[in-house]
Amino acid sequence: MLSKETNKGLTYADAGVDIDAGNKAVELMKDSVKATYRPEVLGDLGGFGGLFSLMNSNLKKPVLVSGTDGVGTKLRLAIMMGKHDTVGQDCVAMSINDVLVQGAEPLFFLDYIAVGKLDPIQVASIVKGVADACRESGCALLGGETAEMAGFYAKGDYDLAGFGVGIVDRDHVITGETIQSGDVLIGLPSTGVHSNGFSLVRKIVFERKEMALDQYVDELGMTIGECLLTPTRLYPKPCLPVIRKFDVKGMVHITGGGFYENIPRILPKGIGVEVDITAWPQLPIFGLLQQWGNVDKKEMYRTFNMGIGMIMVVAPEDADAVMQNLSARGEKAYVIGRAAASDVPVTLQGGAFDD
CATH class of the missing domain: 3.30.1330.10 (PurM-like, N-terminal domain)
Known part of the structure; x- marks a missing residue:
């Protein structure tokens, strides 16, 4: 029944x-x-x-x-x-x-x-x-x-x-196909980890360090949760005025794959880039993650944005004007490297990469 x-x-x-x-x-x-x-x-x-x-x-x-x-x-x-x-x-x-x-x-x-x-x-x-x-x-x-x-x-x-x-x-349309040796890389800062690499972040923070999200970290000036939840930066407002005024040859959104996987996506054959990692201030969160997880330096730059979320590639004669345009609108930017004839797509220089 x-x-x-x-x-x-x-x-x-x-x-x-x-x-x-x-x-x-x-x-x-x-x-x-x-x-x-x-x-x-x-x-x-x-x-x-x-x-x-x-x-x-x-x-x-x-x-x-x-x-x-x-x-x-x-x-x-x-x-x-x-x-x-x-x-x-x-x-x-x-x-x-x-x-x-x-x-x-x-x-x-x-x-x-x-x-x-x-x-x-x-x-x-x-x-x-x-x-x-x-x-x-x-x-x-x-x-x-x-x-x-x-x-x-x-x-x-x-x-x-x-x-x-x-x-x-x-x-x-910006494709990167006209990039040539001597062109300048201008980097715009990120707000933090953005939205990539969090499987590694969670392994380091929760498993290796056994941290709680509400744990305050002096080097960050906030809790680890507040830092990691900082949203990904939106780049249209700083970049569109530059795109409309100058010949931007290539642009790179540094997401999953970091520098090593994203930059080569816009490079013509036979052209590589040399990036000076000392050209911009490193956000404390990246140094802490590297230290806490004992992560190799190269692994950091192939996983995270390391403080640079967007790269614009311009001719050397346009670089100063682009930097001035950004600065006049209150946007921070850094000359972080140059393109060069090379079969190696990305070469990082400075710090541990000079060892």
Whole structure:
């Protein structure tokens, strides 16, 4: 005989998916999303697709540039700390910075959040971080998806990824193919570890050092959790004025793979770069991670950004003017190296690399 519980008609909520909570989350995030809209956005939040007009583009041969990425295991720290308002910027930065290096102005962004149990306040906090980063980057948060996946993610866990689109004139796409010996590398500082290398970070901090995220570290001037959760820097605002005014030959977003894997992606055959690692101040977190984990110097530079999140390559006759342009707008930048004829893509000099 079937029990009363067995006879009960099931609902989606019984299976772990709360449609009402989803609707509440949309209401909570609506103002943040609308605040990012550019004039090209058509329609309103809630459609099946986001609409964005290109009719106002004054480019002769417009090309759309797209990029997609996630935040990765940095999310584990946000979940452990119960702090969800910064990882949205990480999500935007990872895609939009990649679009930027092709010379593209960011147009719009879409996010994807997957949760085990939908908490409207938590999701709204994440989306507000996404929206704030979109506003700073000058792009619209055109839409997104929040998927409640009961039984797939543990309660409180979530994943976050996104997709960004930019636009550039075909004649001004930055490819790196014109880089030649003598060209100058200008580096823009990072805000910290950004969003790459966190599997190694977590192994060092939690397993090797057995640290708690709320442990204060004198060298950092904050807790280790606050330092590691510092969001990835957004580079459109400092870089777009340079791209529009000067012939930027190549750009590199220093993400997973550090210097050794990312710089070669833009170099023509027979051209390498020599990077002086003493040309910029090292952020304390990198020295601590190296010390705590006894990590080889080369491994550090092939895993982390080491304090430089974006590199622009320009002709030597443009280098001073580019540096002045950045400085006049309050942007820190460093001449960190030069291109040279070489079959070795990346040579690091200074410090331990001179031993």
